[in-house]
Amino acid sequence: MDFNALFSDFGGYTITGLTVGAIYALVALGYTLVYGVLRLINFAHSEVFIAGAFAAIWGWSALGLDRDSVVSGFGSIMLYLLVGALIAAVASAGTATVVEQVAYRPLRKRNAPPLAFLITAIGASIAIAEAFGIYTRRLPVGAPTVVKNDVLFTIFGAEVTAVQLLILGSALGMMVALDLFINRSRIGRGIRAVAQDQNTAALMGINKDRIILVVFIIGGVMAGVAGMLYDVRIGALTYSVGFLLGLKAFTAAVLGGIGNLRGALVGGLLLGLVENYASALFGANWKDLVAFVVLVVLLMFRPTGLLGESLGRARA
Amino acid sequence: MRQKLVRLVGGVAIAALALGGATACKSDSGSDGASGDGCGKKIAFFGALTGPASALGINENHGVELAVEQYNKDNADCKVTLVPLDSQGNPDQAPGLAQQAIDDEQIIGIVGPAFSGESEAANPFFAEAGLVHVTASATNPTLADQGWKTFFRVVGNDFTQAPAAAWYIENELKAEKVYVIDDQSAYGAGLGDEIKKVLGAKVVGSDKVQGEGKQNDFSATVTKVKSSGATAIFYGGYYQEAGLIRKQLTAAGVTATLVAADGVNDASYIEGAGAAAAEGSILTCPCMPASETGGTFEEDYKAMHGTDPGTYSDTAFDAANILLAGIKAGNTDRAKLVEFVRGYTGQGVAANHKFTETGDLDPASVRIWAYVVKDGKIVPAREIPKS
Numbered sequence: 001m002d003f004n005a006l007f008s009d010f011g012g013y014t015i016t017g018l019t020v021g022a023i024y025a026l027v028a029l030g031y032t033l034v035y036g037v038l039r040l041i042n043f044a045h046s047e048v049f050i051a052g053a054f055a056a057i058w059g060w061s062a063l064g065l066d067r068d069s070v071v072s073g074f075g076s077i078m079l080y081l082l083v084g085a086l087i088a089a090v091a092s093a094g095t096a097t098v099v100e101q102v103a104y105r106p107l108r109k110r111n112a113p114p115l116a117f118l119i120t121a122i123g124a125s126i127a128i129a130e131a132f133g134i135y136t137r138r139l140p141v142g143a144p145t146v147v148k149n150d151v152l153f154t155i156f157g158a159e160v161t162a163v164q165l166l167i168l169g170s171a172l173g174m175m176v177a178l179d180l181f182i183n184r185s186r187i188g189r190g191i192r193a194v195a196q197d198q199n200t201a202a203l204m205g206i207n208k209d210r211i212i213l214v215v216f217i218i219g220g221v222m223a224g225v226a227g228m229l230y231d232v233r234i235g236a237l238t239y240s241v242g243f244l245l246g247l248k249a250f251t252a253a254v255l256g257g258i259g260n261l262r263g264a265l266v267g268g269l270l271l272g273l274v275e276n277y278a279s280a281l282f283g284a285n286w287k288d289l290v291a292f293v294v295l296v297v298l299l300m301f302r303p304t305g306l307l308g309e310s311l312g313r314a315r316a
Numbered sequence: 317m318r319q320k321l322v323r324l325v326g327g328v329a330i331a332a333l334a335l336g337g338a339t340a341c342k343s344d345s346g347s348d349g350a351s352g353d354g355c356g357k358k359i360a361f362f363g364a365l366t367g368p369a370s371a372l373g374i375n376e377n378h379g380v381e382l383a384v385e386q387y388n389k390d391n392a393d394c395k396v397t398l399v400p401l402d403s404q405g406n407p408d409q410a411p412g413l414a415q416q417a418i419d420d421e422q423i424i425g426i427v428g429p430a431f432s433g434e435s436e437a438a439n440p441f442f443a444e445a446g447l448v449h450v451t452a453s454a455t456n457p458t459l460a461d462q463g464w465k466t467f468f469r470v471v472g473n474d475f476t477q478a479p480a481a482a483w484y485i486e487n488e489l490k491a492e493k494v495y496v497i498d499d500q501s502a503y504g505a506g507l508g509d510e511i512k513k514v515l516g517a518k519v520v521g522s523d524k525v526q527g528e529g530k531q532n533d534f535s536a537t538v539t540k541v542k543s544s545g546a547t548a549i550f551y552g553g554y555y556q557e558a559g560l561i562r563k564q565l566t567a568a569g570v571t572a573t574l575v576a577a578d579g580v581n582d583a584s585y586i587e588g589a590g591a592a593a594a595e596g597s598i599l600t601c602p603c604m605p606a607s608e609t610g611g612t613f614e615e616d617y618k619a620m621h622g623t624d625p626g627t628y629s630d631t632a633f634d635a636a637n638i639l640l641a642g643i644k645a646g647n648t649d650r651a652k653l654v655e656f657v658r659g660y661t662g663q664g665v666a667a668n669h670k671f672t673e674t675g676d677l678d679p680a681s682v683r684i685w686a687y688v689v690k691d692g693k694i695v696p697a698r699e700i701p702k703s
Contacts, residue, residue: 009543016535068591068692138367140556140588149567163567234532235563236588238556241532279536285500285524287536 006280011158013276019164019233021272022171026226027249028256028264029178030096030219036195036259036309037215040114043121044099046246047128048092048220052227053237054132055091056084057143067142067236080146081166084228092224096216099124105209125243132239140238143231167229174225175265178218182261187214195259255295257305266306271295354648355394358422359384359639361632362413362438362449363430364405371582373405373430375626376452380427382613382620383636387644396643399423403434410437418445424650425449425639425657427632432456432503442466448654450638452631455578455602456502460674467675468657470635470667471628472602472682474503477577478510480684480700481550481600485515488686488698489573489598491548493520495541497561499527499553507552507577520544525561527553534561538568547572554579559588566593573598581627581687581694591692598697599687603627604666605696608685613665634664 006013027049034042060069060080071077103120147166151159182188193201194211202208230245231237252271256263271291278290298306361380364373377400384398399420401413410429417423418441426442426449429435435454442449443464450468451459457473485491496519498508504527512519521544523537538561541549549565549572551558558580565574566589576585578601586594606614606625613633617625642656661670670678688697 005540005543009539012539013536016539020533020535067587070592139584140559142559142587142590145567145590145592149569151569161568234560235567235590236560238529238532240529244530245532276536280539283524284531284534284537285526288526 002281002283006277009158009280011156013280014273015158015160015164017273017276018269019167019272020276021252021269022167023226023230023233023268024245024249024252024271025265025268026171026174026222026229027245028253028268029175029222029261031250031253032256032258032261032264033191033215033219035253037191037212038104040104040117041121041250042099042216042219043118043246044103044124044128045096045219045223046242046249047125047132048096048099049223049227049230049246049249050129050132050237050239050242051095052088052092052220052224053230053241054136054141054227055224056088056228056231057141057237059087060084060144060146065144065146067144069144070148071144071146072148077147081228081232084146084231085170085225088228089221089224092227093217093220095128096220096223097213099128100213100216105212125246129239129242136239138239140236142236143234145235147232163233167233170225170229171265174222175261178222179261181218187211191215251292251295255298255305257307257309259309260305260307263305263307270306354643354646356397356422357424357643357648358397358399358420359425359427359636359643360399360401360417360423361636362401362417362426362428362434363403363453365400365402367404367406370405371584371626372453372628373403375629376427376430376632378617378621378623379452379625379629379632380636382617383633383640385620386616387637387640391644396640397422401428403429403438405431405434407433407437410434411441414438414441418442418447423447424648424653425642427452427635427639429454430628432459435459439464439467446650446654448639448650448657450635450657452635453628457506458502460672460676464675466654468635468638468671469676470631470638470664470669472677472679472684474506474577475510476679476682477600477602477684478507479514480686481507481575481577481598482511482514483700484598484600484686485511485548485550485575486518489548489575491546491573492518493544493546493548494518495520495544495546495549495572496522497537497541497549497551497553498522498524499557500524501527501553503579504552504554508550511550511552520546525553525557527557529556531557532560534564535568537561538564538570541565541572542568542570549574551576551580555582555585556588559585559594562589562597563593575600578602578627583694586689586692586694591689594689594692597689599689599694600684600700601627601687602682602684603631604683604685604699605687606630608696608699611665630664630666634666634669637664638662638669 030045071080103124147162149161149163151161190206190211252267253264256267274294275287275291279287361377364370388395403413429438430453432454443466448466455474457475496508498504525531562574575598581599581601642653647653647656668681684700686697687694
């Protein structure tokens with residue numbers, strides 16, 4: 001074990017771990033929202049994320065940015081980020097809508113058993129990923145440098161770069177906005193009502209199908225923005241990256257307590273940190289092993305996750 | 317995703333095997349007797365012509381096509397037919413495809429299999445059938461240690477590339493601090509370990525990452541490289557991870573030169589890293605630049621296929637020519653052709669060919685070149701001398 005590597009640069013590993021974790025958290029929100037309302041793990045959510053990540057790159061390229069472009073100037077950086085996030089959010093929300101309408105809604109109408117949902121979810125996931133794979137000839141697609149990774153300031157000996165600040169800031173901002181939306185708005189109240197009891201909610205005049213669609217769209221928007229942030233951070237995209245990232249985000253959702261929005265944030269950040277510390281201590285090849293052992297141990301002591309399951313219940 | 321894919325492909329492969337077996341039973345009696353005069357023989361190319369790793373296979377098949385066309389022009393009265401066997405680079409499909417080649421009695425020699433993984437799966441079948449196969453690109457050293465009497469290779473193996481990369485790091489980059497990263501594959505880790513052995517104390521740190529597209533974020537590794545103060549980085553692995561690592565290193569302000577071997581020697585590396593970050597990367601290859609291969613190979617290739625020869629086009633051309641030379645000399649059955657190749661010596665476009673007892677290219681004939689990424693393209697830098 002390499003304690004020296006970890007502690008000589010503890011701040012650095014913490015910041016990069018939080019950055020990775022923030023992207024997990026944004027994707028985890030989609031899993032947690034859908035699970036909270038439908039008690040269904042939407043395995044196609046990883047491809048909702050991929051759709052946004054590809055859409056952002058292709059959107060930038062339509063605006064004249066290729067993989068070697070470097071954007072400069074605060075105004076144009078912000079403009080490209082906003083446009084990229086918008087395109088990605090629309091693409092992801094669109095994909096999520098299609099998945100809901102094609103793969104889930106018909107089954108729901110027929111009262112299909114939960115296993116059927118699981119299979120259509122996995123089917124949709126594979127089909128979408130393969131379509132991207134065939135379209136990109138399974139080659140990596142490079143993203144432009146929209147934000148240069150300049151060091152902005154140093155905190156506790158750790159250098160914080162523009163990209164890290166962007167990712168952490170937007171993830172936290174979107175979390176707060178979503179939390180307010182679910183807890184304060186009229187639609188949010190509807191979502192919580194459907195999460196508690198679909199039939200009673202319907203009796204109270206809530207359009208169940210519309211609420212479910214809204215939940216998929218919100219999850220899609222979060223995943224789309226996460227996809228755009230992923231492009232900015234990683235710099236290149238391959239059609240197959242969704243599977244593992246989706247699995248990690250799902251893990252983060254379970255870790256924090258599936259169905260619980262704040263749990264998704266805590267779980268995501270924690271998973272990112274544990275992975276990064278493990279990489280430093282044991283080497284990058286150990287990170288998944290350590291991360292998942294931590295998950296198993298945590299769930300042994302808190303089977304419902306760190307913050308417990310609750311979309312509707314606790315704060316209804 | 318990959319795991320899902322592998323299962324899917326595995327199912328298809330089983331189906332293909334079953335089908336292959338069925339046709340095999342029928343075709344045994346079907347071969348006609350036109351072989352009496354030694355004409356109408358076939359050679360096959362075995363490698364990926366479709367699928368994720370097909371770029372290399374297509375380069376090679378084009379080289380073989382050129383060799384066969386030139387042969388048939390000179391021997392119009394006794395032509396040889398080329399049979400392309402598309403393995404998609406997938407070891408699961410290799411045994412079935414090998415059996416298909418073995419069942420066609422007119423096929424008396426194979427160029428390939430192109431990759432090490434599919435070689436491990438297919439070569440035992442070829443060895444049992446006594447069907448000679450000359451690979452132009454499968455560089456895993458252990459392939460030569462399996463006792464396959466039919467195995468030959470016209471390129472240097474991975475053990476020849478690591479010392480060459482180390483030589484370049486020491487003498488051209490003059491780096492005193494080197495960081496070694498590998499992807500834990502047989503290929504990548506093998507290269508990384510050899511580099512560590514050769515460079516010794518100059519290696520200031522090492523890390524292992526996950527290959528096969530399983531890892532996209534290398535921030536922990538980047539942090540380690542940064543604090544090590546290394547001025548050169550060796551990466552043992554393939555282009556996809558190499559591109560991401562290079563991009564993330566550069567984004568974190570690491571300017572150390574990245575050195576890698578033939579697994580990264582592909583334009584997709586630059587696509588992943590971006591031209592700016594990839595600039596100056598050193599990629600070794602036991603293959604010569606097209607401009608150095610001599611003769612009219614480059615022009616002929618361009619005239620036939622409309623593109624410049626790619627990585628391993630030249631070695632595949634050589635491999636095919638060795639087989640064709642044997643057929644021309646009258647070795648028109650499998651047993652004779654194996655013996656002909658074993659004793660073959662001669663000058664090809666990529667190397668001077670002479671095989672060791674295990675089928676490897678004679679170490680004295682291996683030539684390693686260093687390529688450099690310049691303005692978004694991979695261009696030859698220099699030949700690396702033998703140390």
